[in-house]
Amino acid sequence: MSEVLQKAKLAKAASIQMNRVSTADKNEALLRMADHLITSQLSIIQANQLDLDNGRKNGTSSSLLDRLALNEKRVAEIAEGLRQIAQLTDPVGTLLQTIDRPNGIRIEQLRVPLGVIGMIYEARPNVTVDAAGLCLKTGNAVVLRGGSAALHTNKRIVEVLHEALESSALPKDAVQLIEDADRKSVDEMLKLNGWLDVVIPRGGASLIQNVVQNATVPVIETGAGICHTYIDQGANPEMATAIALNAKVQRPSVCNAMETLLIHQDYDQAAVTELLKAFHDAQVELRGCERTLQLAPYAKQATEQDYATEYNDYILNIRFVSNLDEALAHISRYGTKHSECIVTERSSEAERFLQEVDAAAVYHNASTRFTDGFEFGFGAEIGISTQKLHARGPMGLVPLTSTKYRVTGQGQIRS
Structure with a gap:
């Protein structure tokens, strides 16, 4: 079994458990994650330095190195994003409308998690934390596939998040990181219907177009910014x-x-x-x-x-x-x-x-x-959607939910 499929299955099982956790449980886990990032910042920055050194050896541009770089200030900002997410209203379970039919059936429309979200992104390790925090707050599991340029950083960050989740009511398997840097791991994620409910690409135009053109899993398109x-x-x-x-x-x-x-x-x-x-x-x-x-x-x-x-x-x-x-x-x-x-x-x-x-x-x-989730008051963002279906602009909590209808009757049957 490939790493991608194995971790997608773990995330799928965790997403079922996530349906049983309370808002208080989710908020407590987010705050624990934020605290662990601060107490582990030295090891995170050291891992990040390995990625920066490799980037310089490989001729990575200064602008991309800036996206990749972490320091105490940036780690603190990332942790603050989690704290802000914890303070936001949980959209899951929100009653959107109630319809009482003449036959006595009551129909309620509620917000529910999307399920398992696949995140494919490039050399911005803050996305690892933002995506995990937003997904957990909305009751989703997430499979992260960051760029190879940030692999050491992302591995250490996810280790820290798992350490925090182990002492919380949330399953640590709700956050998964694909460590396989081969492009085939991305291609596999794009076809994981039944395990991933949606894929969100975040990065340059070539990455986004590859996902949009080749995915069979539904895609929320985030766009390049000209x-x-x-x-x-x-x-x-x-x-x-x-x-x-x-x-x-x-x-x-x-x-x-x-x-x-x-x-x-x-x-x-x-x-x-x-x-x-x-x-x-x-x-x-x-x-x-x-x-x-x-x-x-x-x-x-x-x-x-x-x-x-x-x-x-x-x-x-x-x-x-x-x-x-x-x-x-x-x-x-x-x-x-x-x-x-x-x-x-x-x-x-x-x-x-x-x-x-x-x-x-x-x-x-x-x-x-x-144009930023933090600046818009969303705590963080999972991406900036440039499409018109379901979500548009900085994507905070609500775009990471869907809806379902809960129908209650007293034995009615349709004639």
């Missing part, structure tokens, strides 16, 4: 500069970072010059249209491929547009339906943008970096 900020001619220059810089340089390696800046051709010329200089001073490589090259001789000519690329790095496309319609057309063509922003003081332009842009999150005068 995010845009549009500075309208009616933008406040100080605000526009702050938002644009934050969207790109605060943490460029994440999916909600801006990849293309669109600027109205009549926007304040002096503000544009200062903004381009600020990006240059922040070591951001600029790729732009002809006007961009005129204003910033250090910029490179942007290509069609550039506009369609999620860099996750200190690289930014800049394009000047004649009006909102041109900005909307660009976003429609190159966007990935993730997060899009307009900076403007003109309410009419803002309303059109918010109404017409097809994305999971649309912003007016705020950075796209806020």
Whole structure:
């Protein structure tokens, strides 16, 4: 029996046990997990250092190394995410509606766990904890398959989580980690109908497309983030500069970072010059249209491929547009339906943008970096869904549940 099937079976059995645990039991387990992460942070960081050393030897980019890296601050943030999840309302068992039929039958619709969730993700070990916490809170079991770049880190994290679960009312088998780094383990997960109830990919475009195109298990698609900020001619220059810089340089390696800046051709010329200089001073490589090259001789000519690329790095496309319609057309063509922003003081332009842009999150005068489960008040997130079925945007607790109808009668039969 393969490792994947063996651990999926363990998770399936644990998911049945999870139906019997109380909200109090789940919350206590989450708090124990958070405490164990803090007390075990040294060993976690040491394991993480092995992955970082291997990454540097293999020529991993600085942006990917940033995604992978853990330190005391990041471990503390991950643990805090678990504590916040414990404080959130448990959606499982929520009564959504009651229908009393003329024949005396009562129909109740309730929230229930999805069952066993398969998580396939890349070099972000925080996802290991976020996914485990969110799944356990919603009564699910989870099978984790992280990227090989974070294998040492993920193994140690799951060992710590298991240590915490052993002293709780929850089955430790509800959290499983696939250690086989071969791509065949991913391919096997995608076909585990009957053992996995849903698969959620989280990572780059190639990973997501492989899962979407090859899975027979139902998929919740999380998308790549080619995010845009549009500075309208009616933008406040100080605000526009702050938002644009934050969207790109605060943490460029994440999916909600801006990849293309669109600027109205009549926007304040002096503000544009200062903004381009600020990006240059922040070591951001600029790729732009002809006007961009005129204003910033250090910029490179942007290509069609550039506009369609999620860099996750200190690289930014800049394009000047004649009006909102041109900005909307660009976003429609190159966007990935993730997060899009307009900076403007003109309410009419803002309303059109918010109404017409097809994305999971649309912003007016705020950075796209806020598309995040923690920032949305979800405690953590299992991913950012860019699809339209079942869940969209940062996925906290509710998207990890389904519903069932509980029907109560007094002997009624259908004629």
